[in-house]
Amino acid sequence: MTLCYAARVRGNLAKAFEMANTQVLRRAALPKSYTDFLGRKLFLFLLTVQGLGAFALITIGVILRKSGVAKNVVRPRIRQEIARAGVALLPMFFFVALALGFLVVGQTVSALAKVGATSYLGSTMVIVIVRELGPLLAAMLVLARVGTANVIELGTARAMGEVEALETLGIDPVHYLIVPRVIGMALGVFALTVYLIIGALASGYLFAFLQDVPMTPGDYFKQITESLSWLDFALLALKTIGFGFFIAIVTCYHGLAQPLRLEEVSRVAVRAVTQGVIVCVLIDAVFIVLYLLT
Amino acid sequence: MSENQNIPAIEMRGVNVAAMRDASFTVVEDVNWSVAAGEFWVVAGQEHSGKSDLLMLAAGLMPPAAGCCRLFGNDTSNFGEAELAERLRVGFVFQGGQLFSQLTIAENVALPLRYQKNLTPASAAAEVKGLLELMELSPLADVTPADVAANWRQRAALARALILKPEVLLLDNPLAALGARHRQWWLRFLEQLSRGHEQFGGGPVTMVVTADDLHPWRSARRKFAVLRDKQFIPVGAWNEVETASDPVVKELLAASVELTSQS
Numbered sequence: 122m123t124l125c126y127a128a129r130v131r132g133n134l135a136k137a138f139e140m141a142n143t144q145v146l147r148r149a150a151l152p153k154s155y156t157d158f159l160g161r162k163l164f165l166f167l168l169t170v171q172g173l174g175a176f177a178l179i180t181i182g183v184i185l186r187k188s189g190v191a192k193n194v195v196r197p198r199i200r201q202e203i204a205r206a207g208v209a210l211l212p213m214f215f216f217v218a219l220a221l222g223f224l225v226v227g228q229t230v231s232a233l234a235k236v237g238a239t240s241y242l243g244s245t246m247v248i249v250i251v252r253e254l255g256p257l258l259a260a261m262l263v264l265a266r267v268g269t270a271n272v273i274e275l276g277t278a279r280a281m282g283e284v285e286a287l288e289t290l291g292i293d294p295v296h297y298l299i300v301p302r303v304i305g306m307a308l309g310v311f312a313l314t315v316y317l318i319i320g321a322l323a324s325g326y327l328f329a330f331l332q333d334v335p336m337t338p339g340d341y342f343k344q345i346t347e348s349l350s351w352l353d354f355a356l357l358a359l360k361t362i363g364f365g366f367f368i369a370i371v372t373c374y375h376g377l378a379q380p381l382r383l384e385e386v387s388r389v390a391v392r393a394v395t396q397g398v399i400v401c402v403l404i405d406a407v408f409i410v411l412y413l414l415t
Numbered sequence: 416m417s418e419n420q421n422i423p424a425i426e427m428r429g430v431n432v433a434a435m436r437d438a439s440f441t442v443v444e445d446v447n448w449s450v451a452a453g454e455f456w457v458v459a460g461q462e463h464s465g466k467s468d469l470l471m472l473a474a475g476l477m478p479p480a481a482g483c484c485r486l487f488g489n490d491t492s493n494f495g496e497a498e499l500a501e502r503l504r505v506g507f508v509f510q511g512g513q514l515f516s517q518l519t520i521a522e523n524v525a526l527p528l529r530y531q532k533n534l535t536p537a538s539a540a541a542e543v544k545g546l547l548e549l550m551e552l553s554p555l556a557d558v559t560p561a562d563v564a565a566n567w568r569q570r571a572a573l574a575r576a577l578i579l580k581p582e583v584l585l586l587d588n589p590l591a592a593l594g595a596r597h598r599q600w601w602l603r604f605l606e607q608l609s610r611g612h613e614q615f616g617g618g619p620v621t622m623v624v625t626a627d628d629l630h631p632w633r634s635a636r637r638k639f640a641v642l643r644d645k646q647f648i649p650v651g652a653w654n655e656v657e658t659a660s661d662p663v664v665k666e667l668l669a670a671s672v673e674l675t676s677q678s
Contacts, residue, residue, distance in 0.1 A: 191529070191530045191531075191533050192533060193529060193533050193534060193535045194526070194529050194530045194533070274517075277516070281513060281516065282509060282513040283513055283514075283515050283516070285471075285476070285509070285513065286509060286514075286515070287515075288476055289474060289476060289506075289507035289509075289576075290526070290527040290530070290531075290575070290576075290579075291499050291502050291503045291527070291530075291531060292527065292530050297530070380436055
């Protein structure tokens, strides 16, 4: 049974990008032993990583190869996606920035002031807000608001045969549907993270001020700027663009790279969001290592 | 020029057609078929006989499972970006239209023209407007497909396929689910295209339509074939269809007679 299963998986690994083949694994009767169950999960994980990797490389290839193709069609679509994954989310991000400032910054400033450790404020804020919470929270919000919409839109388009229609018209579906979303989301997450960090730091001071913490705005922002290095700016840009790129890749992959029926779209959306969260946490872990090394 | 005219628009030799949804499943076997420039073919078959898959393969959108399919003399199994110009000589109309739901009817029609020629909406507007007028779609130009009746969606899909002025037009069951008035319009318009329409350069457009009912396509100018038991069977002209002893041909002829008597 195990050998037969392994052979079937090997056969499917070769065609992992044709996601119809992975359905065999998902729908097969559950193996009896727990080790087989874990094995299946591991194989599915590898298949997903392979599929996502291939899809990411294809997308990067199309971005590079077709940067000058149909500019009058694709560039307005990129602007549209930047608006959708960036500008349209600004009101929500201002609200979240206020909440984050109140929940984290305000309380941290107040707590540090009580123990007389306000000199650590700058480095604490930079680590908590600039390096960690700001980018991750921005990525999660964009994943929830735009990533799910991506899966549903693309999944429905796939199920309704719109992707085949694009191919009959000689239009590369990756160029027309995926590239604008990937660029839009990468730039959107980057820009929103910057706004979120600025908003959270400003509102954090506001809440600290309301709690009568003895610190002037000049001291507060001076400490923060002194704790920031050029590396923070560079890694923040890389990290947020990475978040946006991979959220778009994961959600577009699940929406587009496999034949779907309409009833499968909701299930695929849930899977895409779960994998999006995992990918963001993994990217974050890589950057934590980078920060520690530098 | 004359050499080019002798090359069949579509040619299949020993082709096995795989299902679009599941490449491991063969729906039609050993197809030997040649469509010359200017011909009008009607390929009929019952539901799930592989008509759509055959048409997708003929358009070069999927490779044959076996055998060789040529489009204007070029093997479609090697089709890639470099052969895009050859692909665009073929227009395709899906059953149901498959319009892009996020775009309006006018944007749907304009998209292939704008993408292939890198045009702004304003630059493509005149050509799109002319085609929409020809198709009687002008009042629906700014409406999204969800707000348009199926009859008109199908017509918008035809406009979208024609905007690039293809030499070959493949239509997947275009009359399915159309009302009587729309059916008449389609039959009349496709006949005009087949003979040569001035708005599309005046030359005859080579055409292949699939159908599950043969009667509406009755014409001495057309050639007929049926799909039965995974076999592609060329029948010939209409008089041969009428005298054919094949049970599937008889059934496909009887379908519309039954519908007519019921109505």
